[in-house]
Amino acid sequence: MISFLLAYITITLFAMLFLGIYGVATRSNLIKKIIMLNIANDAINMLFILIGYRMVFPVFPPVYEKHITFREFLEKSVDPLPQALVLTAVVIGMAMNILLTTYAIQFYRLHGTVDARDIAEVMRGDDE
């Protein structure tokens, strides 16, 4: 039962990741590309946290409290390292979003389009 549920969760997360990549590859609007990129990012983050999860029942977050002994804490707490990595990834993802949206806005101001097919034409027009 547990392995079946875990397999379902993992496969759905990978499907979401590939859905996001498919969206980035095939949608032509730049803002839509940013939205789909974030969906792929979320799926990867969730997968990382899932790797750190443990199959013990009263599972604790990695915060030491006084009313549990240290041995019990070691036996029941989840792995803290993926959480630290994902915290970094969330921050970097937001920084990336800020940069990408400002570039898209500035491109629209200068050329009047955020469509990837039109952007190719605009660039070709600039060369000539």
Added chain:
Amino acid sequence: MKRDILVAVSLLVAFLFIAYAVTVKNVLGLGGAELRPLGEFYLSNAFAHEGLTSHSPEVVTAIVWNYRGFDTLFETFVFFLAIMGALSVLRLTDEQEKLVRELEATMPHRQMDLIVRATTKLVVIMIIAISASIALHGHLTPGGGFQGGSAMAVAALLLFAAFSKFTLERKGLTLKHTISAYAVGLALILATVLAPVFLYNGKVLEINLLPGEMGLFNLDVGEYLAVAFGFLTVFLVLGIPEWVFKVVLRGELND
């Protein structure tokens, strides 16, 4: 259309391969009940009284600021660079800023009705209190500078929506002030990082040499200020209406 199908088929093949590897071969090691050795080291040493310790019961913060301190420091600078990149794309000179302010003053001054404004005031006070609690207790409980700072940015966004950007700027929340507060936050982080070198002859980022929990607390406060006002700076610049920007750009072309 043909290209879409090609993309879909190649992604599907990759997906099937990965699904086989993850479920049948279990390459990610999911479903185990035991800890990995590195996780066990962090869990057992974060709050020990001697040895490699950071004196923090919150293991994630301990990893983020003590065991992987350089990573987090440069991550803060990556965030800084992203915001500076955004501001340099949407740049305004001093004269242009003056022109923007004149043009915005001619706009009709719109805000939402009384009920929304009164509720927003209450909610914003609550969000600011919670964000301060998240940030200032960040080294003891779940949370930290980044989480508190982004909650604070949400409070400012609520104010943007209910009142207008113009009201906030008249109250003193201008671009200059937010950038200065951002710089203060970054300076606090740098000072805390460099303090062990000058005070205790340690190395950069050895913040467990500082007395008590001061190192982690200072880093939390610095990150709180930096993230909250970094977001606010970007939203203040992006909040300028589009027609104002068009006038400014046209002026730039005519020069």
Added chain:
Amino acid sequence: MIELHLLILVIVVSFGFVFSYLAMKEHDLLKALALSSVQSTFFALGFYILAAPDIVLAYLAIAVGAYTALVILAISKTERYEVGE
């Protein structure tokens, strides 16, 4: 009892997948953004079930608050509708 946690995760991940599929199919960008924020809310619940309180605090404020506002501003300054094939 661990099955209960995993069942909640199954629901979270399924809804996340459905809403992200709807977001991909939507041509109105504001609606697509709203659908992807619903997916973010489900994922925040998932992070809580996975015992990661730090991530929940960061992720809720970022993905439902700041990111949504940023993209709404971007849509209001560019085009609202995605042009199809």
